[in-house]
Amino acid sequence: MLRIKIIGRSLLPPSCRNRIPLFKKTVLRTLELEGKTLHGEICLTFVSGREIKRLHKKFFDSGTLTDVITLPYLGAAPFPSLKGAPVEATALADIFICAGQARRQAAEAGHPFCCELALLISHGVLHMLGHRDDDQASRKKMFQIQNRAIRLLARTDPQLRKAVPLPA
Numbered sequence: 198m199l200r201i202k203i204i205g206r207s208l209l210p211p212s213c214r215n216r217i218p219l220f221k222k223t224v225l226r227t228l229e230l231e232g233k234t235l236h237g238e239i240c241l242t243f244v245s246g247r248e249i250k251r252l253h254k255k256f257f258d259s260g261t262l263t264d265v266i267t268l269p270y271l272g273a274a275p276f277p278s279l280k281g282a283p284v285e286a287t288a289l290a291d292i293f294i295c296a297g298q299a300r301r302q303a304a305e306a307g308h309p310f311c312c313e314l315a316l317l318i319s320h321g322v323l324h325m326l327g328h329r330d331d332d333q334a335s336r337k338k339m340f341q342i343q344n345r346a347i348r349l350l351a352r353t354d355p356q357l358r359k360a361v362p363l364p365a
Contacts, residue, residue, distance in 0.1 A: 199225070199235050205243035208296040209314075216311045219354060223315040226346045227322040237287040239325070241294065241318060249295040264298045265317045267291070267324035292321035309356050312347065319343035 201221045206214050224239060244252070246262055254260035256268060269290040294317050303313035320330075320343050330336040351357035 199228075200238040201225075202238055202240045203243075204240060205296070208243045208245065210310065213311045213314060216314070216356075219311060219315060219350065219357075220318055222350060223318045223346060224322055226349055227319040227343065228326075230342055230346055230349075231323070231326055233326065235289060237289040239289050239322070240291045241321075242291060243296045244293050246295055246297045249293060249298070252293055262295065262298055264295050264302060265321045265324075266293045267321040268293070269325050290321075290325040292318065292325065294318065294321065312357050315347055315350065315357065316343055319346045 201224050203217055203220065206217070220241060224241070228235060249264075249266060250260050250262055252266050252268075253263050256266065267290055270288050294314065299313045299317055300310055303310045306313065320339060323339050323342055324330075328335065328339050328342075330339050347357060
């Protein structure tokens with residue numbers, strides 16, 4: 198069983214605080230697109246610009262502002278579901294999302310804030326699964342997957358539907 202823990206909701210506006218089910222569905226949809234069924238816990242933490250800069254400096258030696266940081270746990274590589282076999286839950290990753298940066302990016306893109314958060318959550322999950330975005334080809338592939346996840350979620354979410362189609 199996968200548990201998705203949400204921390205830092207107070208950094209979100211009230212309109213996004215009630216979108217927690219969407220954020221959890223985003224994790225599950227992204228995993229599904231990648232053919233993964235995981236056991237363990239993923240922690241989504243919304244943080245300030247100051248905190249994301251601190252984390253960026255600590256873990257990546259760059260104190261610049263960024264939108265999402267994924268820290269997979271060492272030795273907790275994602276593993277497939279085993280039907281009928283008892284599996285102890287394992288912490289899989291912490292995904293930190295800068296609420297302020299997400300707000301700015303949503304405004305620039307002209308889509309709802311909750312859509313930008315969903316995009317960043319999907320992006321963070323893809324990093325947890327080993328995807329990289331440090332070259333143009335890898336980045337394009339990641340954006341295609343995360344945009345596909347959002348398009349699939351938009352089928353049943355009117356707010357996301359406003360943002361589709363998303364730029365690649």
